[in-house]
Amino acid sequence: MRIELIQPFINATDAVLAEMLPGPATINDVSMDEEVYRRKGVAASVAIRGDIEGRVIFDLESETALRVAQVLAGGEIEPTEQLARETLCELANIIVGNAVTLLNDQGHSFKVFPPSIHTDETGYAGGPDSEALVMCFETPSGKVYLNISLDYSHQRAYSAAESLG
Amino acid sequence: MQDFDSLVRRKDGLPLQYLIVDDSVFARRNLQRIISMFGGVMVGEAGDGRAAIEAYGRLLPDLVLMDVTMPDMEGIEAAENIINQHPDARIVMVSSVAYQENVSEALRKGALYFVQKPPKPEILYDVIKSVLGQDAVAASATKEKNDSHEN
Numbered sequence: 102m103r104i105e106l107i108q109p110f111i112n113a114t115d116a117v118l119a120e121m122l123p124g125p126a127t128i129n130d131v132s133m134d135e136e137v138y139r140r141k142g143v144a145a146s147v148a149i150r151g152d153i154e155g156r157v158i159f160d161l162e163s164e165t166a167l168r169v170a171q172v173l174a175g176g177e178i179e180p181t182e183q184l185a186r187e188t189l190c191e192l193a194n195i196i197v198g199n200a201v202t203l204l205n206d207q208g209h210s211f212k213v214f215p216p217s218i219h220t221d222e223t224g225y226a227g228g229p230d231s232e233a234l235v236m237c238f239e240t241p242s243g244k245v246y247l248n249i250s251l252d253y254s255h256q257r258a259y260s261a262a263e264s265l266g
Numbered sequence: 267m268q269d270f271d272s273l274v275r276r277k278d279g280l281p282l283q284y285l286i287v288d289d290s291v292f293a294r295r296n297l298q299r300i301i302s303m304f305g306g307v308m309v310g311e312a313g314d315g316r317a318a319i320e321a322y323g324r325l326l327p328d329l330v331l332m333d334v335t336m337p338d339m340e341g342i343e344a345a346e347n348i349i350n351q352h353p354d355a356r357i358v359m360v361s362s363v364a365y366q367e368n369v370s371e372a373l374r375k376g377a378l379y380f381v382q383k384p385p386k387p388e389i390l391y392d393v394i395k396s397v398l399g400q401d402a403v404a405a406s407a408t409k410e411k412n413d414s415h416e417n
Contacts, residue, residue: 121384173292175299187292194290194335195383198362202382205365213363215289215335 106153106204106251107234113199114238114247117192122172124241134233134248141246142166143185144219145193151211153204155251158219159193161185165243172242190216270391271404272305275328282306282394282402285325287318287341288333288360293383297331297360300387304394305405313337315344322348322355328401329394332377334361334368342372349376356397360385 111128118126142162149155161169166185173188174180193216201213233250273282286297286308298308310325312318316339322330330348334341345357359372362383369380378397381390395402 117384120386170292174295184292187290191290191292191296195362198335198364198383202363202365205367213335215337 103252106253107249109200109203110157110196110247110249110251111236113196113203114236114245117196117199118238118240118245121192121195122169122240122242126238126240126245128236128238130235130237132235134235138233138248140219140221143182143189145186145189145216146219147193147197147216148214149197149201149211149251150214152209152254153211153251154254155249157193157197157200157251158246158248159189159196160219160246160248161189162243165245168242169240169245186218190218268303268388270304270387273391273394273398273402274305274405276401276403282329282398283309283325283327285310285312285318285321285327285330287312287315287321287330287336287344289313289336290333293333297385300385300390301331303387304391306394315339315341315347318344319347319351322352326352328356329398330355330357331360332357334359334363334372342368342375342377345372345377346375358390358393358397360390 115126115128138158141160143166144158144160146156146158149157166189167180169192170180170185170188174184197213233248236247238245238247274280275282284301284306286294288294288297294311301308309327310321312321314336318330318332332341332345341359341361345359348355348357357377358379358381359377360381360383364380364382372380379393381393
């Protein structure tokens with residue numbers, strides 16, 4: 102996994118959370134994860150295919166998702182689970198959109214798929230080429246987890262071939 | 267929250283009418299909330315490009331706020347279609363995916379501006395004022411003008 106691919110997503114998450122949620126967002130608990138991903142609450146996943154391949158997951162504990170939904174809706178409505186899912190998808194859409202804007206202007210070509218809500222308890226299948234960076238953004242509304250697994254597509258093919266021996 | 271002078275139509279002093287197009291309900295509510303800060307009203311909404319074309323023809327709003335990535339028909343194609351049928355249509359793209367190629371294509375197809383998400387109210391306000399030009403006026407300016415006439 103390359104830092105130049107990950108950095109735009111970290112920057113975009115930081116900037117968008119700071120812009121959309123009141124108060125500062127700080128990063129803590131950065132780790133590499135080779136295990137199967139298990140969601141912590143409400144999770145939205147965005148798939149990326151092309152020169153760069155992988156996925157980005159945004160994961161919020163259920164109470165945090167409801168609080169974020171209420172804040173982003175202007176505090177005027179009672180948040181529901183459906184609104185929380187909608188909000189998370191739009192948040193993921195905005196963050197990934199901002200990040201891929203940067204990567205595209207650097208010459209990378211790829212397709213970004215619309216966010217999908219991840220509902221399985223068991224998580225995504227892992228593998229030798231699916232190492233993920235996991236970061237926790239602490240916001241006044243609660244913790245937002247960012248889980249990124251991205252690489253150049255030829256790099257993934259090479260890693261997969263290598264693992265097969 | 268920042269206060270904005272209400273933007274109204276110069277021809278009749280009525281609030282500006284908006285069509286909001288985005289496949290995310292949350293995004294539509296958010297834009298509706300922002301335009302209400304400018305004194306505008308959402309007269310219609312659509313979740314994809316095809317529905318936007320139909321809604322535009324039926325409602326003829328003062329301004330369209332249009333997302334790019336949507337199911338069925340994407341925003342840039344819908345904008346082009348609306349402009350072909352209604353050359354005076356005013357369309358502002360509002361999308362998180364603002365890379366150069368996307369922005370250029372949207373402007374080439376007839377959109378007047380491209381605002382990157384998350385939309386900042388102060389930026390959107392200036393964009394709307396700029397796009398509507400002489401056809402919109404800040405309510406305070408109308409009031410000042412009326413006051414000076416009365417004096």
